Amino acid sequence: MRDASRVEFYLEGLNCAACAARIEEEAKRIRHVDRASLNLATNVLAIDAADVKNHEQIMKDVSGMVKEIEPGVTVKILTGKEERTGFGGSAGTREAAVLLAGGILFAAALLLRLPNDLRIMLYAVGYLLVGGRILAAAGRNLIRGRAFDENLLMSISTLGAFAIREYPEAVAVMLFFRAGEFLQDLAVNRSRKSIADLMDIRPEYANIKTPGGLKRVSPAEVRVGDIILVKPGERIPLDGVVEEGISAVDTSALTGEAVPRDVEPGSGVLSGFINKNGVLSVRTTREFKESAVAKILELVEDAGARKAPTEKFITRFSRYYTPAVVFAAAALALVPPLLIPGAHFSDWVYRALVFLVVSCPCALVISIPLGFFGGIGGASKNGILIKGGNFLEALAELDTVVFDKTGTLTKGVFKVTRINPADGVDENKLLEYIARAEYGSNHPVALAIIEAYGKKPDGDGVKGYTETPGLGVEAVIDGKKVLAGSTRLMEREGIAFQPVEEAGTAVYAALDGKFIGSVVVSDEIKEDAAAAIRDLKALGVRRTMMLTGDSQRAAEEAAKALNIDEVHAELLPHQKVAMVEAAQGNKTSRGRVVFVGDGINDAPALARADIGVAMGGLGSDAAIEAADVVIMTDRIGKLAAAVRAARRTRAIVWQNIIFALAVKGIVLLLGAGGIASMWEAVFADVGVALIAVLNSMRAIKP
Numbered sequence: 001m002r003d004a005s006r007v008e009f010y011l012e013g014l015n016c017a018a019c020a021a022r023i024e025e026e027a028k029r030i031r032h033v034d035r036a037s038l039n040l041a042t043n044v045l046a047i048d049a050a051d052v053k054n055h056e057q058i059m060k061d062v063s064g065m066v067k068e069i070e071p072g073v074t075v076k077i078l079t080g081k082e083e084r085t086g087f088g089g090s091a092g093t094r095e096a097a098v099l100l101a102g103g104i105l106f107a108a109a110l111l112l113r114l115p116n117d118l119r120i121m122l123y124a125v126g127y128l129l130v131g132g133r134i135l136a137a138a139g140r141n142l143i144r145g146r147a148f149d150e151n152l153l154m155s156i157s158t159l160g161a162f163a164i165r166e167y168p169e170a171v172a173v174m175l176f177f178r179a180g181e182f183l184q185d186l187a188v189n190r191s192r193k194s195i196a197d198l199m200d201i202r203p204e205y206a207n208i209k210t211p212g213g214l215k216r217v218s219p220a221e222v223r224v225g226d227i228i229l230v231k232p233g234e235r236i237p238l239d240g241v242v243e244e245g246i247s248a249v250d251t252s253a254l255t256g257e258a259v260p261r262d263v264e265p266g267s268g269v270l271s272g273f274i275n276k277n278g279v280l281s282v283r284t285t286r287e288f289k290e291s292a293v294a295k296i297l298e299l300v301e302d303a304g305a306r307k308a309p310t311e312k313f314i315t316r317f318s319r320y321y322t323p324a325v326v327f328a329a330a331a332l333a334l335v336p337p338l339l340i341p342g343a344h345f346s347d348w349v350y351r352a353l354v355f356l357v358v359s360c361p362c363a364l365v366i367s368i369p370l371g372f373f374g375g376i377g378g379a380s381k382n383g384i385l386i387k388g389g390n391f392l393e394a395l396a397e398l399d400t401v402v403f404d405k406t407g408t409l410t411k412g413v414f415k416v417t418r419i420n421p422a423d424g425v426d427e428n429k430l431l432e433y434i435a436r437a438e439y440g441s442n443h444p445v446a447l448a449i450i451e452a453y454g455k456k457p458d459g460d461g462v463k464g465y466t467e468t469p470g471l472g473v474e475a476v477i478d479g480k481k482v483l484a485g486s487t488r489l490m491e492r493e494g495i496a497f498q499p500v501e502e503a504g505t506a507v508y509a510a511l512d513g514k515f516i517g518s519v520v521v522s523d524e525i526k527e528d529a530a531a532a533i534r535d536l537k538a539l540g541v542r543r544t545m546m547l548t549g550d551s552q553r554a555a556e557e558a559a560k561a562l563n564i565d566e567v568h569a570e571l572l573p574h575q576k577v578a579m580v581e582a583a584q585g586n587k588t589s590r591g592r593v594v595f596v597g598d599g600i601n602d603a604p605a606l607a608r609a610d611i612g613v614a615m616g617g618l619g620s621d622a623a624i625e626a627a628d629v630v631i632m633t634d635r636i637g638k639l640a641a642a643v644r645a646a647r648r649t650r651a652i653v654w655q656n657i658i659f660a661l662a663v664k665g666i667v668l669l670l671g672a673g674g675i676a677s678m679w680e681a682v683f684a685d686v687g688v689a690l691i692a693v694l695n696s697m698r699a700i701k702p
Contacts, residue, residue, distance in 0.1 A: 007058055008078040009045040011038075011066060015185040019070045021365065026069065030061045039373070044078065068144070095182050099175070102130035106171050123167040131158060131174040150360040150685075153326070157353040161678065164346045173357060173678045180686025201253040201272040201293050203237035209281070219271070219288040230280045236273045239291045240282040242266065247278030254292060255383040255633045272296070296385060296632075308372055308389035310653055314364045325359035325668070332672060347674065354671030357681035363660040367692035368653050374699035375649030384642045385630040394611050395629070395646035398541050399591020400583045401639070404576075404605075405548035405558060406444065407598045408615050408636065410523040414448035418502055421517040430517040432457070434509050437475045437484040440465045445505055446473075448521045470549050470572035472507070483510040486549070488570065490515070503557045505550045522554075528637040530562050535640035539647075542591070545583060547576045547605070576605045584610065596639060602626075613639060649699045656692040663688050 014020060020038050027036035027047060035048040049058055063075045105126030109119045128135075131154070138151040154177055161170035206219045209227040219237040222228060227243060230236050236249070248260035254272045263269055269282060272293035288294055333352035337345045372389035379386050386392050406412050421430045435453035438446035439462065450457060464476040471492070472485010483489055490497045490508050497515040500506035504522035508515070533544060545566040548555050555569035568579055584593045595602070595609035598616065603626040606612030614627035616634040631638045667684040670676035 007047050007049065009047070009059075009062055010076045010078050011043045011045055012074040012076060014043050014070060014073045019073075022069050023066055026065050027062065030058070030065065032058075039369075042373075071140075095178075098129060099179055099182060102126045102171075102175050102178070105129065106168075106175055109171075110168055120167060123171050124162075127158070127162070127171045127174055130171070130178050131155070134174070134178070150362060153322075153356045153360055157356040157678070157681075160349060160353045160356075164349055166350065166678075169678045173682055176679075176682045177357075177686055180682065180690060183686075183690050201235070202297060203235045203271060203293065206237035207231070207234075219291075222284055222288065224284055224287060226284050228282050228284060230275045230282060232275055232277050232279065234275055236269050236271055236275060236280075236282065238271050238282075238284045238288055239269070239286040240284040241268055242280055243283050244281040245278050247280050248276040250274040250276055253381075254296065257383065257633060257635075296380065308393040310393060310650075310657075311368055311372060311389055314361075314368050314657070317361070317364075321361055322359050325355060329353075329355035329359070351671055351674055354676055354678055354681045355668060357678055358664050358667050358671065358684045360685050361660075362685070363689035363692040364657060366689060367656045367660075367696045370693060371649055371653045371656065371696040371699045374696060375645055375652075378700050379642060379645045382638065382641060382645070383632040383635075384638055384645070385632065386642065386646075387628050387630075391611055391628045392646050392649060394592045395594075395643050396650045397590055397592045398536070398539070398594055398643055399587040400543040400545065400593045401536055401541050402545045402547060402580055402583055402593065402595045402605075402609065403564070403636075404595075404597035404602050405546055405550060405555065406523060407634075408596055409529045409546065409558065409562060410525050411634075412444050412523065412598075414444050414505070414521045414523050416448055416452035416519055417504055417522045418500075418520040419517070420498070420500060420520070422498070422515055425516045427517075430509060431519065433477065433482050433511060433516065434484045434507060434519055436462055436477050437465075437473050437482045437509070438507075440475075441467055441473055444523075445507060445521050449507065449519055452519075470575075480512050484508070486570065487551075500551070501553070503554050505554055525558060525561055526634065526636060528635055532637040532640060533562050533564060535637065536643070539640060539643050542588070543583070543586075545579070547571055547579055573602075573604055576602065577608050580605050580608050594639075596636070613642075652695060652699045656695055659695075660688050660692055 011020075011023070014023075023045065024036055024038040027033060027038070027045060030036075030047075030049075033047055033049045036045065038045045045062065047058065047062070059075070059077060066073050066075050105122050108114075109122035109126065112119075114122070134151050135155050138155040142152060154174065158170045158174045161167075161173065203219050205216050206222050207214050207229040208217055208222055209229060214229055222238055228237065228240070232247070242263050242265050244265060246262075246264045248262050249269060250260050251257055251270075251273050253274070254270060260276055261273075263280070268285075269280070270292040271288070329352040332355060333345075333349045336348045337343045369389075372392060375392055376386050376389070379392075386395070403409050416431075419427050419431060421427045431449070431453050435450050436457045436459070438449050439457040439459055441447075461478045462475050464474070466474045468474075468485075468489070470486070470488070472483065472489040475482050483493060483495070484507055486506075487497070487499065487508065490510065493510065493513070495510045495513060495515055497508050497510075498518070500508075500518050500520055502520050504520045506518050506520050508518045510516060536544065543566070544564045545568070546555065546559050546562075546564045547568050549571055550569055552569040555567045558564075559567035568575075571579065580593065580595050587593055592610040594611045594613055595605045596613040596615060597606055598614065606614065606626045606628075611629060612627040613629045613631060615631050615636065629642060631642070664684050667676050667680050671681060
């Protein structure tokens with residue numbers, strides 16, 4: 001999670017995508033800064049600077065840099081308590097007033113019968129009123145060597161229109177450009193608000209029990225072990241265990257599950273759950289910064305820093321696209337009048353000005369990050385945490401899905417279904433030896449055997465306990481060497497044993513080198529597992545695999561029931577990694593390999609796959625840390641939902657790209673041919689950007 005070396009700033013009033021890109025690049029150049037990332041969807045600039053001992057200097061450097069690039073933006077250090085405001089309020093009112101005044105002057109000059117000098121003066125006053133800010137910004141950026149931005153392009157094009165006496169179009173272009181920016185800012189902030197509302201799961205307060213009675217405090221002030229009271233309708237503020245009370249809790253904000261969960265004394269609850277009907281006393285088990293809701297919010301906000309390949313491509317593309325169009329416009333203004341007989345210089349200058357108006361890539365630079373962030377926010381509402389736009393885009397290209405078996409495709413709830421003592425061995429004695437040997441293990445199979453034993457195993461007399469992942473355990477019990485584990489363990493020790501034919505996981509036992517019997521433990525397949533496999537195949541997944549450390553027979557029966565293409569059993573952790581690597585070697589050129597596991601035992605395979613998906617990660621630190629995607633419940637069917645969300649988001653992003661480039665390309669050609677005017681050029685700039693931003697908002701739908 002975040003460490004103490006990170007400083008986060010909220011850039012209030014930042015709506016310019018090009019400015020955001022420059023701020024991010026300049027932040028990376030600040031002394032001592034190791035990493036900087038600006039999330040335009042949240043207006044948060046995150047800076048990692050381990051060498052900076054206090055925040056004051058970095059605040060000064062960032063504020064100065066932001067003021068130089070975008071003077072109207074206010075920089076605040078994020079503390080978690082501030083209110084994040086968007087475009088609106090007094091700033092929005094002032095902008096609307098300027099546009100109204102400019103529109104009145106423009107209409108008066110255009111429609112009233114006035115002397116020519118007065119009409120030109122009204123055009124000039126209206127132009128300066130509406131465009132003064134843009135002209136000033138263009139001048140500042142030109143002095144600082146930042147020539148190719150939308151301010152300079154609009155300034156050159158409209159001043160050029162004044163120079164060739166196209167006064168109405170000069171004012172109209174500036175007026176509609178500012179109006180388009182105004183509407184675009186409103187749309188961007190509406191999109192941000194929709195994402196914020198979607199993730200509005202942060203508790204505002206906690207009712208802590210004190211000797212003097214209840215006290216309402218910030219969740220950050222509650223310590224581990226404190227008792228908090230949660231009334232009906234309130235959001236549980238911190239992770240904890242119910243001490244008193246019985247109630248139902250709404251977990252949908254974290255898991256996407258609509259059915260409430262019943263809780264009672266001893267039940268674990270997480271921050272973000274909503275108490276439905278009873279009063280609960282909860283003993284906290286984590287501080288707020290480590291709670292489930294804090295981790296989820298952090299992951300979703302940090303996801304904007306991991307940009308998808310499409311985002312990176314558009315950023316690079318815009319750096320070359322705008323200068324190329326500017327130089328093309330210059331050539332269009334100068335070359336034809338010199339080469340074409342009878343060509344009028346003013347006509348070709350006008351065509352070049354249309355080129356300049358069209359060239360701003362704001363539609364792409366703004367809408368694409370919003371699309372990816374909206375897709376991530378929508379998935380999180382459905383209980384699916386995707387750690388970045390890069391993983392969201394990769395999910396849309398699944399080729400092979402590799403599943404762990406236990407706890408992923410099966411419930412992971414084991415029960416002893418058969419005890420097979422060797423000749424002359426008492427059944428209860430066999431179970432006792434295995435239970436005492438497995439006492440130090442937390443593996444689900446070991447826990448099932450201990451439960452079947454019926455009482456707490458006697459740990460006295462157990463020495464030299466050793467557990468080998470994928471093989472089993474070894475211990476000295478009352479002076480006798482006991483082995484309990486898989487066939488591999490028996491074979492490694494050279495012990496002759498009787499193989500088990502029943503389906504399930506068999507645990508073989510030996511006492512002082514002699515086989516004494518086996519215990520069969522069975523797991524149950526999840527109800528939605530077969531449907532999940534069908535859904536993935538319907539989505540075009542070419543290959544499904546199951547990897548497990550269980551017996552070959554148990555694995556094959558589960559794979560047959562689920563219609564999984566390949567199954568590999570009796571694997572050690574490093575062999576699972578090797579199988580994932582083999583799958584990566586057999587995938588299609590653009591396909592991705594996903595490994596789905598529990599996020600704890602399968603961490604190496606999760607890390608090695610193109611995308612690691614952790615199941616049932618709710619409250620599990622290991623799951624959240626190890627995986628690229630975390631499904632917050634045990635429902636494997638949500639993997640298909642994640643793929644659908646990724647593909648819908650990708651489709652929306654490419655709709656914006658194709659639409660913006662197509663419209664701009666058509667208007668550029670029409671402008672060069674003298675057919676399109678500045679009116680069409682303004683639509684191709686701000687109109688297209690507005691439509692693209694509104695289209696991006698569709699990705700927010702869970």
